[in-house]
Amino acid sequence: MLNSEATDFCIELLAPHHDKAAFSCGNEQLDRYLHTTATQDKKRNIAIPYVIYDKELQKIIGYYTLSMSGINLEELPQELARKLPKYPIVGVNLIGRLAVSNDYRGAGWGKLLIMDALHRSLSISKTTASFAVVVEAIDDDAVRFYQRFDFQAFPDRAFKLFRTMTDIAQSFERS
Template sequence: MLNPLAVNFCIEPLEKRHNRAVFKCGNEKLDRYFQATVTQDQSRNIAIPYVTFDLERQKIIGYYTLSMTSISIGELPNSIAKKLPKYPLIGVTLIGRLAVDINYKGYGWGKLLLMDALYKSFEASKQVGSFAVIVDAIDERAVSFYQRFEFQPFPDQPYKLFRTMKNIAQTFA
């Protein structure tokens, strides 16, 4: 079984020794990004990529990227926006991409990657303010994956979702 209870793994920043060439998540865009672009984003400090790595098989199980970005308060639901100061932009953390290799799908790795991304985002927000974690879902299935973990879509932007840092903090309290 390739579930997290049966695999010797670690989660660490992407390095050269991780073989990206054989990684396939089933979504061409996410595979192409991981094979062709991710290291450029990494070297330019645009995104930090993390991998879950199967130590026995020397395989990448999944990856995600984290960056800082901002949203305008007007993008948020009114019920939340009305409680915030009227700054034009507020800082948030972006999970730019998140994907699990097809050989490891359905065993809980997606959840583990997401929880790790949320935990890192939460820890970082103690040093650099961040109102929420946001994601750009690649398709409908990705939207429902994130909704399963308490993300909610921005009004009028069904593929862009957020979860407030306050809410995330409760998960790790």
């Protein structure tokens, strides 16, 4: 198993030297996105793709994308929305996609990707305010994965989940 202790890796922006075509996570949509769309999204300032890269085997271990987004206050649970000013939209960071290659599954890489995305979002929020990190889960399995990292589903939106930036900041302070 190719785990993070035995692997020489780095986390970096998707770049031309990364072999995107060889990446396979078992989900066709997420594979195709990396193969054909991620570089375009980066060029057009739509989303920034980050990869964990195995330097020795020269393989993409996993990737996620980050962009800014907004949520309507009405989407949030009432007890949370009640504490916020009545602006129609609040800013959030969006992890649009996240996947780990089949070859590296079950060895902690998904956790590393999510922690990196949360930490990066927290850093950004110190200069550009962001109320939460939002994720779009691709299926029920992905929902369970995000719940493992304390994301909660928006009411009536089983596949869209969030975690407040306050909660993220507190968890990094504790660790």
